Amino acid sequence: MGIREILQQTEHRPWVLPTGNWRYYQEWNNAVFLHWQVDLNELRQFVPDDLVIDLLEGKAWVSLVAFTMEKIRPRNLPAFSPVSDFHEINIRTYVKYKGKAGVYFLSIEGGAKLSCQIAKTLSALPYRFSKIKRTYNHYYAENSLFKDRLELNYKIGPPLTEKTQLDKWLTERYALFQDTETSINEFEIHHVEWPTYEVALEHINVNYPRFGKLLSGTPDLSHYSTGVKVIAWDKKRYEK
Incomplete structure (x- = not known):
């Protein structure tokens, strides 16, 4: 599916597409x-x-999303795989700002040092480098500085034939809000609805000490997705 077709599929979005040209x-x-x-x-x-x-129904949630970033590039420029392709883990929660719902990243780990440096410089998002390895059904990450570790063996199940309100609330987010010392930055994105599958967690070890009890024990819910193609607009900056 090309970018034009992606931009034409908007029925699942909570608000209209941003005006102006997309950036990434x-x-x-x-x-x-x-x-x-x-x-x-x-x-x-x-x-x-x-x-x-x-x-949602008075309950707060935190999610860990482990995936592979690919083909990231600015508008009108080609992707350069040594920088644009890398494994990533983000830990996020769900927030609102000026009435708009989105996500807030507690942490973002990338498996390529240069990619993390460039992403952090351009976006001011909290990227940091971690050693990350993955195979078809295994994901491993380690950060010696923060004493973080993720070990995950999983088995992909059948597609979700009917998504619950919670399934969509946790995955279908089209804005990101991140803080700096002087501002709140808003990033808007667009993609088609996540193709979502059941996933069986055969082995899991999530250890992020600085987040205390937030990632404690077995997850309450898990999903797998083959992925989405994402269009992103440039950040909007709101002074604190």
Whole structure:
């Protein structure tokens, strides 16, 4: 599916597409979603006061998404695989800003040093390098500086024939909000609805000590997706 066709599929979006030209293209492929229901007070200490924590039926959630970033490139320029292709893990929660729902990243790990440096410089997102390896049904990441570790063996199941409200609430997000010392930055994105599958977690070890109890125990819900092609617009900056 080409970019024009992707931009024409908008029925699943909560608001209309942004105006103006998109800025970046990227693919988020072979994604494993791990979701935990968390204590709101525990989560609040990790989210800036400018952002409202988004709740579903009064419950707060944190998700770990492990996937492979591919073909990321600016508009009108080709992808360069040594920089544009790398494994990524993000840990995110769900927020609102100025009435718009989106995600907030607690952490972003990339498996390529140069890619992390470029992404952090251009976006001000909290990218950092970790050693990451993956095969068809195995994902491993380690960061010695933060003492972080992810070990995951999984088996992909059948597609979800009918998504619940929670399934969509956790995956269909079209804005990202991130804080700096002086601003809240908003990034808008677009893609078709995630093709989502069941996933069986055969082995899981998630150890991110600085996030305390947020990623504790077995996830409350898990998904797998073959991936989406993503269109991203340039950031909007809101002074604090």
